[in-house]
Amino acid sequence: MDHRAETLRAQGALAMLRCAHRTPGITRAEAAARLGLSSGSAAGIMGRLRAARLLAEAPAPQTGGRGRPTAVLVPHPDGPLVAVVDITHATWTVTTAAIGGALAAAPVHRLLGQPASAVLPLVRDALAALHGPRLRAVGVAIPGTVHGRTLVEATNLRWRGVDLGVLTSLPLAVGNDASLAGVAEALRGAAQGVGVALHLTVEVGVGGVLIVDGRPVLGAAGAGGEFGHLPFGDPSRRCPCGAGGCWDLEVDGRAMARHLGRRVPADPRAFAERTIAAARNGDPAAAAACRAVAAALGRGVGALINAVDPAVVTLGGLGVDLLDVAGPALHAGTAEGVMAWRRDALPPVVPAALGSQGPAIGAAESAMALVLTEAALTA
Numbered sequence: 001m002d003h004r005a006e007t008l009r010a011q012g013a014l015a016m017l018r019c020a021h022r023t024p025g026i027t028r029a030e031a032a033a034r035l036g037l038s039s040g041s042a043a044g045i046m047g048r049l050r051a052a053r054l055l056a057e058a059p060a061p062q063t064g065g066r067g068r069p070t071a072v073l074v075p076h077p078d079g080p081l082v083a084v085v086d087i088t089h090a091t092w093t094v095t096t097a098a099i100g101g102a103l104a105a106a107p108v109h110r111l112l113g114q115p116a117s118a119v120l121p122l123v124r125d126a127l128a129a130l131h132g133p134r135l136r137a138v139g140v141a142i143p144g145t146v147h148g149r150t151l152v153e154a155t156n157l158r159w160r161g162v163d164l165g166v167l168t169s170l171p172l173a174v175g176n177d178a179s180l181a182g183v184a185e186a187l188r189g190a191a192q193g194v195g196v197a198l199h200l201t202v203e204v205g206v207g208g209v210l211i212v213d214g215r216p217v218l219g220a221a222g223a224g225g226e227f228g229h230l231p232f233g234d235p236s237r238r239c240p241c242g243a244g245g246c247w248d249l250e251v252d253g254r255a256m257a258r259h260l261g262r263r264v265p266a267d268p269r270a271f272a273e274r275t276i277a278a279a280r281n282g283d284p285a286a287a288a289a290c291r292a293v294a295a296a297l298g299r300g301v302g303a304l305i306n307a308v309d310p311a312v313v314t315l316g317g318l319g320v321d322l323l324d325v326a327g328p329a330l331h332a333g334t335a336e337g338v339m340a341w342r343r344d345a346l347p348p349v350v351p352a353a354l355g356s357q358g359p360a361i362g363a364a365e366s367a368m369a370l371v372l373t374e375a376a377l378t379a
């Protein structure tokens with residue numbers, strides 16, 4: 001076969017593989033239609049993908065309709081896997097994902113207060129235990145500023161200047177947790193098919209990402225998306241990042257504690273959860289603290305709508321709870337923060353769909369993007 005035909009065949013196989021990954025449960029016929037392939041070509045490509053142990057077919061669930069039984073594209077039982085490291089401010093998890101993006105169940109380990117030098121060897125060992133011919137790449141989600149594969153700073157972990165390249169010799173993708181959650185929402189969650197989407201995750205502080213046509217806008221070295229360090233807060237308050245007046249300090253458990261006249265909590269995330277639970281149980285002071293924080297979150301959302309003009313804003317983490325317990329205050333803050341001409345046509349501000357799995361799903365996607373290339377598949 002000549003080189004050009006070989007290339008076209010490889011591209012067709014890669015397109016089918018990406019299609020199966022992007023749309024779990026798609027049938028071969030649907031994939032063929034989406035890719036503009038004849039059924040004969042699709043069958044030929046599928047045969048090659050099966051022989052290469054990349055994809056398989058399984059009977060489609062019975063829908064009760066008439067017509068020939070069809071088959072859905074599924075990951076081959078010997079097919080490629082990526083490992084996913086999900087580090088939060090309090091836990092770490094190592095799991096795997098196959099083509100189609102489903103995460104395997106995995107134990108959750110506590111890390112509160114431990115230095116990187118104590119945690120990363122455990123993560124490296126957990127990754128090493130997964131090594132085998134199927135494992136092709138590793139994705140890491142971490143709650144801090146990421147520059148290449150270096151964690152520049154995670155103020156809430158008190159980790160700084162950590163090279164995550166020590167975790168594995170496999171191809172590695174490292175990303176900020178909130179940015180990866182936004183990627184996940186765009187590919188598999190509440191912002192699917194949206195051209196320009198803004199995602200914000202509130203945990204301790206607020207991070208996020210602007211997604212354009214399914215791709216994150218992360219800046220020259222991946223360190224963008226630090227929306228929490230925009231000066232939407234009181235300029236007299238210093239942020240642990242070194243700047244003054246950061247939005248971070250207005251939208252989380254630290255802000256709730258301040259509104260309640262309490263000291264800065266050791267675990268702001270846990271404090272925020274308790275305050276939200278108290279607000280749900282009718283505690284008026286807790287409800288007022290939630291409204292104040294929701295309003296500050298909403299005003300910043302309005303400012304970002306002015307700046308980037310998203311078609312939808314997805315809120316993850318505590319943002320989901322704040323929408324639930326103090327939605328009117330949040331939406332009023334947004335209306336106050338936007339330019340007047342926008343108030344009649346605000347983009348929807350909606351809860352993220354993927355919950356606490358968002359960063360891990362996004363990390364799996366960024367690792368799988370390293371695998372689903374012509375070069376990686378032929379290697």
Ligand SMILES: [Zn+2]
Nearest residue numbers: 229239241246
């Ligand atoms: Zn800051």
